[in-house]
Amino acid sequence: MQGKIVKGIAGFYYVHVVGSGVYECKAKGAFRKEKRKPLVGDNVEIDILDEEEKTGNITEIHRRKNELIRPAVANIDQALVVFAVTKPKPHLNLLDRFLVMMECKEIPVVLCFNKKDLSEDREWKKLQSIYETCGYPTIFSSAAKEENIDMVRQALHGKTTVLAGPSGVGKSSLINLLHPEAGMETGDISRKIERGKHTTRHSELFPLDEYSYIMDTPGFSSLYVNDFEKEDLKMYFREFEPYEGECRFQGCSHIHEPGCRVKEALEAGKIPESRYKNYLEMYKELEEKRRY
């Protein structure tokens, strides 16, 4: 039977099988000798040991589409990044770093700016213009007023999503709105999503519905841009792309070269200033790193 690992604790893996619930499994079989460790998010085959007790053995791990290290999770379809439009004001440098990491790992991102109800039009429209220019799907929601929650639900449907964002922006409020209390399977998986600040957090996927999973990630603490060279950074700013090929010099860093079309686009207001500023900052950091 096929299922998906939603949690792993102390050698046990909790495997969600659509329509049947969650089985507590051990990893047995050939793949153990190959030293392949099951990850949360893995699609696996299980042999059921006891249907009553909901126990089984994992016999096979299906090929992974991708794999993140922190949080440790496999087969991510996308990331949902939540910031508040205001209160707290969005830290765009942090956001752009996150976007770079996701571009690097080729994981699509959906942006959600919450607390729209507290924002003035110019605030959210500014954010919209920055991130839509870059081609990111961007949702402006209000968990308090239950505005545009359906758009978030739609964006998550049928996918495995990692949720990221600083605290206090409304992530729990959004998830609680999305998580249907009724119609869930029985078992530990149907309990309300707990985001206790004092409990140890394991990587855990929560089913939002039968085919949609979400994983909460503990903030942005583990985000740093370092596993590529500074020359590669520009590839992860997708709004540079239409201009890049036109620069006078091949391999233009878009910083000090003459005839740089990216800088011209910046001056013409076609590339958002905050994005370019954060590009420069990250570029300098990568340059520093190389000197060590």
Ligand code: GDP
């Ligand atoms: P988290 O730390 O990102 O999970 O944020 P929470 O969901 O705990 O929300 C932090 C605070 O913001 C709480 O007091 C929420 O009631 C409030 N909040 C969440 N969403 C909204 C919103 O859309 N509008 C307003 N005005 N407040 C919100």
Ligand code: ZN
């Ligand atoms: Zn250039």
